[in-house]
Amino acid sequence: MATQILNKGVSRRRFLSGMVAASAASVVGTSLLAPRSAMAATDTKANFSGEVLSGSHWGAFRAKVENGVWVDTVPFEKDKHPTTMIDGVREVVYNPARVKYPMVRLDWLKHGYKSDTTQRGNNRFVRVPWSQALDFFYHEMERVQNNYGPSALYAGHTGWQSVGKLHSAGTMMMRAIGLHGTFLAKMGDYSTGAAQVVLPYVAGAMEVYEQQTSWPLVLEHSDTIVIWGSDPIKNLQVGWLVPDHSPYAYFDQLAEKVKNNEIKVIYVDPVVSDTQKFVGGDQVKVNPQTDVPLMLAIAHTLYTENLYNKEFLANYTTGFNQFLPYLLGESDGVVKTPEWAAKICGIDADTIRELARQMASGRTQIIGGWCLQRMQHGEQYAWMLVVVAAMLGQIGLPGGGFGFGWHYNDAGSVTSAGPLMSGFSGVTGVDPIHNGSYKGYSNFIPVARFVDCIENPGKTIEWNGHSVKFPEMKMAIFCGNNPFHHHQDRNKMIKTWRKLETVVSVDHQWTATCRFADIVLPATTTHERNDIEQYGNHSNAGIIALPKVVEPMYEAKDDFDIFRELCRRYDREEAFTEGKSQMEWIEQFYNGARLQGRGIGVRMSNFKKFWEEESFIEFPEGTEWVRHESFRNEPDLEPLGTATGLIEIYCKTIADMNYDDCQGHPMWFEKTERSHGGPRSDKFPLNMQSTHPKHRLHSQLCSSTEHRATYAVADREPVYISTEDAKARGIKSGDIVRVFNDRGEVLAGAVVSDDYMSGVCRIHEGAWYSPLEGGKPGTICTYGDPNVLTQDIGSSKLAQATIAASAQVEIEKYTGTAPAVTGFHGPTAVTDINPLFPAMDLE
Incomplete structure (x- = not known):
């Protein structure tokens, strides 16, 4: 039996019938038709003028506010290398794509889950009251759980979190939906999907999101730095939390060392990167998607010229002897010589040999990027890069070895001696109302296969040693997340999307995901609510307050309030909030760090003083650190997280999965399409x-x-x-x-x-x-x-x-008359719904 709705909203049928006789104002209420700015006279920030210190994924800043309007943005004085993207943050609040009101797609409003889904994307929406939108949301979750079970409800798709320890959009969604019932979840992500699966087998950790060796040690000890398909200067502008941009100071020093011939930097890349322009160095222009043949040829040179570290391979790795027959062509008849690789990767054989010799001539730090593992057989690139580093034998030494995270999250900066804050949790410990059977379907899917899941219910695929049976997905919920950006092959996605019966999107911008949704709920931006965050990512330089800069625009609500009100409909509001207000949660996160700080000798003010006076706390400087150093020093006491505790050049666990496209050691596999003479390059070069x-x-x-x-x-x-x-x-x-x-x-x-x-x-x-x-x-x-x-x-x-x-x-x-760009405005005003419905004022 469905749980009683505590919010006494009218049913969809009553709402629609009421619209026949009532005007938009009388159904929705006059306050809904006015912009939030017109109602803000009593709000705390409505008439505020001054500066507000805050932060974002692009760094910290001081927002200049005049009479409640954010007018300018100045980088935080502690950030010595601010990005110009800070100038675009204010516009997140003020732009034509803001989601202003709760909206429901026109045909879904008429027919509910039986709507004509081919109309998705036509951007025709009708504005409804908050109570009605949340009732629709709740009723659909009930219908799907009761009729199909949890496998039909997809609510695990998340992307970049919102900055702030409280208002993490995906966490809010999963906490609230998880209190209602279990649901179909996802595994992995789009950023590092291949590397994060293979590297734990090979190197014992995901590696891609880890802190890297401290830059001062690299600058002191490295003779050669190979930047392989990575562009830190471009990518370090942003961070998962609030970046402090501290690595840029080290790139200044690296540029000076390159200029003085103290360090040689080599870029393996078909494009001259921003990092190469900033730092200087030499480029090795490799044909796209052919990095593995180049790596194999480097490994062949290291082996045949006796430039590899036999002692390191013997003491810290396993499986080199199983890899050798492939490298030497004994297992497949193809010797992986530089001459062989040159025909594929477009680099002459002598240059390949010179690169291998340079890497073996001194201390070499290999900096690997993520874009290369986002190719067909991307696992092989990540695996082979580790093999090359292992053959050089410098893993665990300052300025040597490999890393996959140098372009991310202030990596390489020295981590402070300060505490870490916890954040809002996606789980509560309270049992869900619905905990039904998945009916033999998988309870998760690899995230990059979620469109395949919608298209092919009942199909079984292999993933990471598991068989995954696709369920029949009926409803999908997204919060602060835009899969119409994440996912590939847009036209396939649009056709497949029609099979979903109901899509809910909670966001503050009219992304394509919102346009292809049925129910759209307007969320506040980071800068229209209070929160708190770490300043600096891997550097953990301090804690910064994120006070509300301006009042919420139009009818936007915080994710916390949206899901609190949703939970009220199934008597889980108390479990969602735990009886705390938003500011009480923020204070709890701060006080947890404050208590932790006492134990490590870092004193922090009480919360009231921090919030009202300080806004920022800077942590003491930490100590320099070498990635994999403890493993190198004591491999028996500090083993890696692999099956053997060693670097696995040959991995029996993967070999035993018997996959034809990812076997027991790294290999070169041809792609379905590739440039420079590869498949399909004749038609699409x-x-x-x-x-x-x-x-x-x-x-x-x-x-x-x-x-x-x-x-x-x-x-x-x-x-x-x-x-x-x-x-x-x-x-x-x-x-x-x-x-x-x-x-x-x-x-x-x-x-x-x-x-x-x-x-x-x-x-x-x-x-x-x-x-x-x-x-x-x-x-x-x-x-x-x-x-x-x-x-x-x-x-x-x-x-x-x-x-x-x-x-x-x-x-x-393009020779025709170019059409106008269509993607950066709100929904199309519905004016053709008479005589059944009077038009609603969307402005």
């Missing part, structure tokens, strides 16, 4: 890279109009193309071009650059999907979403991760 953007955090800030104008080309997302390829196609910088393949087409603005080798182009991921005809598969994207063009197949049976980097395209100059 350009490898399209969709790396992390230079001017955004994934899709965040793309809706910031003024900020977007600083990098857009002809109002479109830039596509970077080599001078040679542009000349062959009659393209010049500033042209609108069509980028296309068999999966779709986008318009973009051309930037012609000598930084790109021929056969390579780039559109940064996170460009908002902006279809010419909303909801129609195959329509051109007017702004330049690269995932219209990427493949949606798994990296291998081991990780089933995204392969966004494995995409071939063609580019041509």
Whole structure:
């Protein structure tokens, strides 16, 4: 029996019938039709003028506020290397894409879960009261749980958290939905999906999100730094928490050492990166997706020229002898010589040998990026990089070994001696109301396969040693999360999306996910609520208060209040809040760190003083640290987390899974499509890279109009193309071009650059999907979403991760009249619903 709704909202049927005779104002209420700013006279920030210290994924700042309006942003004085992206943060609050009110898709409002889902994406929504939207939300969860069980409700899809220890959108969602019932969850993520699965088997940890060796030790001890497919200068602008941008000071020092020939820096990359431009050094231009053959040839050179560390391999690794027959061609008839690799990776054999010799000539730090593991068989790149580092024998030494996280979260900065705050938890210990059977289906899916799950219920796939049977997904819930940015092959996704009966999205921007949802709830931005956060990520430089900068716009509510009110409908409000207000939670997080600080000799003020007077606490400096040092010093007492406790060059655990596309040791596998003579390069000759953007955090800030104008080309997302390829196609910088393949087409603005080798182009991921005809598969994207063009197949049976980097395209100059960009405004006003419904004022 369904739990009684404590909020006495009317039923959907009564609501619709009431609209026949009532005006929008009488049904919704006059206050809903007014912007929040018109009602804010009594709110605490409504008429405030002054500065507010706050923080974001782009760093800390001081917001200048005049009469309750945020007018300017100044970087925090403690941040010596602020990013210009700070200028776009204010626009997150004020932009045309703000979700202003609770909205329901027109046809879903008429027909509920039996609606015409082909209309999703046409952006036609009707505004409803908060109480009604939450009733719809609750009723749908009840219907799905009662009729199908937890396997049909997908509520585990999360992305980048909101900055703040309390208001983590995905955590809020999973806590509230988990109190109602169990649900289908996800495993892995899009950022590091292949590496995070294979590296625990090989190196005993995920590695990708770990702290790296302290930069001062690298600068002191390294002779050579190989930056392999990574661009720290570009990517360190953002952080999971509030970044302090401290690594940039070390890159200044590295640039000086390169200039003085004290350290040699080599970039293995088809593109001249921002880091290369900043630091200097030499580039090895490798054909896209062929890094593994290059690594194998380096390993062959190290072995045949006796440049490898036999003692390290004997004492700290296992399986080298099982790998050798493949390296030497005894198992497959192909010797992995530099001559063999040269034909694939486009680097002559002598250069490969010179690179191997340089790496073996002294202390070498290998800095690996994430973009390369986002290709087909991306596991092999991560695994092989560890093998090369193991052969060099410098893992655990200062300035040597490997790392996969140097471009992320202030990595390499010295971690402070300060405490860490806890945060709001996604679990409560309270039993859910619904705890039904999954009916033989899996209770989780690999996240990059979630569209396959919707498309193929009942199908069984292999993942990381498990068989995963796809359930029949009926309802999906997203909070502060935009899968229409994350996922590949947009047109396949749109067609498959129609199989879902109900989609709920909670957000503060009209992302494509909102446009393809049925119920959209307006959340506050980080800067319209109170919170608290660590300042500095791996550096943990201090604690910063995140007080409300301005009052919430329109009818936006905090995620905490949204889900608290949802939980009230099934008598779980107390379990959700634990009887605490938002400020009481924030004080609890602070006091937990304060207590922890006492135990380690770090004194912190009481919360009242911190919140009202200080706003920021700086922690004492910590000590320098070497990754894997304890393992090197005492491998028996400090083993790695692998099955053997050693680095596994050959991994029996993986071998026993019997996967054809990921076997017992790293290997080269041809791709389904690849540039420079690879498969499909005859029809689509350009490898399209969709790396992390230079001017955004994934899709965040793309809706910031003024900020977007600083990098857009002809109002479109830039596509970077080599001078040679542009000349062959009659393209010049500033042209609108069509980028296309068999999966779709986008318009973009051309930037012609000598930084790109021929056969390579780039559109940064996170460009908002902006279809010419909303909801129609195959329509051109007017702004330049690269995932219209990427493949949606798994990296291998081991990780089933995204392969966004494995995409071939063609580019041509667009000669027609370019359509307007469609993606950066709110929903279309519904004015054609008479005689059944009077039009509602959406403004």
